[in-house]
Amino acid sequence: MQIKVCVGSSCHLKGSYDVIEAFKEILKRHDVEDLVELQASFCLGNCANGVTLQVDGVEEPHIEKIGDDKFLLHNVTKDNAESVFTEQIRPLLNI
């Protein structure tokens, strides 16, 4: 699985670097660093709802599906990163 954090200008201003740092820490703490690749992406085309995350490589994507194996997550902040991960991403890892 890949998590792409938008670092386009708009998301950057809303704190995408903080979100990246938060996710680095979360992935480590949940011991899933080998399963999830964290990436940055220049603009995911959802500037109004940033910080936007794109989750790639999942079997049954839900929540605003944008492709066969990917979906978007909106309004992510460093403060809600933990709940976004545990509630919406971790269940898809099948662990």
Add this chain to the structure above:
Amino acid sequence: MPQNNRLFDTTVQYIKYQVLKEVIRRAYEGGLEDAYLEIPKIIAPGPKPSVRCCIYKERAIMQDRIKMAMGGHKDNENPVEVMYTACDECPADGIYVTPACRGCMLHACKDACPKDAITIIDHHAVVDKSKCIECGKCTKACPYSAIILQKRPCMVACKVKAISIDDDKKAQIDNNKCISCGACVYKCPFGAITDKSLILDIIDILKKSEENKKYHVYAVIAPAIVGQCRSARIEQVVSAIKKLGFYQVVEAALGADITLYHEANEWAEKKILTTSCCPSFVAFVEKNFPDLVKYISHSVSPMVETAKLIKRSDPNAKVIFIGPCASKKMEFKLEKTQGMIDSVMSFEELQAFLDARGIDDTQCEDSELDNASFYGRIFAKSGGIAQGVNDVAKQMGVEGLKTCQMNGIDECRAALMRLKLNRATENFFEGMACDGGCINGPLSITHGPRNVADVDKYGEAAKEKTIDNSVKLYKLSLENEKK
């Protein structure tokens, strides 16, 4: 003669812009195959010539300009080229005593001459060309301003003496000496030397992306862009660029942050370093100080560093650099840039592109532009890298750095000579070929003191005050590349 509508500093730029605009319009709306026949008549309607001997010569020159707008001579790797018909064969006779010479008693010219080259014959100053070194002291000494120094503006502008006069009295560029800085492009009063445009390649890349569905086309903009586009704000220019069909606009200043990080580290290791951001400066060192090539930083330029970040996160992306620089059109083809940049557009070409597509940037909504730090953004002015590397080194706990700011090729030559002779007191050399830095690049729309203030303001506006987050982003992209 078409009048400059105050968009550009010079009428020469304005004519180049008109040709580009018409070529771009035809690339979209059709009629490119008739460009050579029709465009000259539109821009030089006649029947009277405005500058040259006849309207037919003017139109022939216009055809040369169209060729340059469509890519120029492909077999010549230099992005800067002389248009043979347009070169007006300016006099280059050196010191010339005009009829204003009164044959006075004072003989200030004779006294001022360090080489004893002036004698007074029949109440008139006469210059012995075999002795004259063209220092110009007599021209300043004459109380009647009767002596002038006739030099070709292109040859004066060229600090590496790459321009000579061929058998037909036309200017010719020696590619072995030329560093593609483009100084002659901006200085030739007849607009006879120009940069070759890649705009048709860029339009092709944009069209084939099928509105960014096949692949994404990113624009990487040089920080010197602030203050370039009329009275539009940079946030509006970003929207305007997207309207041209670009997927996203990213600041080259982001790559500049990473370049600073590399340079500070590399200096800590080598203890003597020159910058490598300016491709004309790098070419200048390679061609004139081969012994000092070992000191050139191995870091790639901010343009390439930014493109690397983009292509690591979006491997099918195409990246177009937009800047003020002629030599970037040479740099992007070099092996060391690893094909990261797909093409290069100048600020002049950007203006022509926007106007050809009917996009008024002053009427566009704002788009955010904020990827880089304060330091990356002030790269555009002379002294910007020196200031950045000083602060970054301090933050990294690296000590002993002494920066030298080399503003323009003459200062580069002087400082590198000291370095070569082991007489330099500094150990970090910031080299920029253009006087004042990139903000005075030859393909800028305007060249003025206002641009420095604009760059400073743009730097201050950055959310990131240090390069830390840019470096983190770089490290993250590297980790993924290794996986």
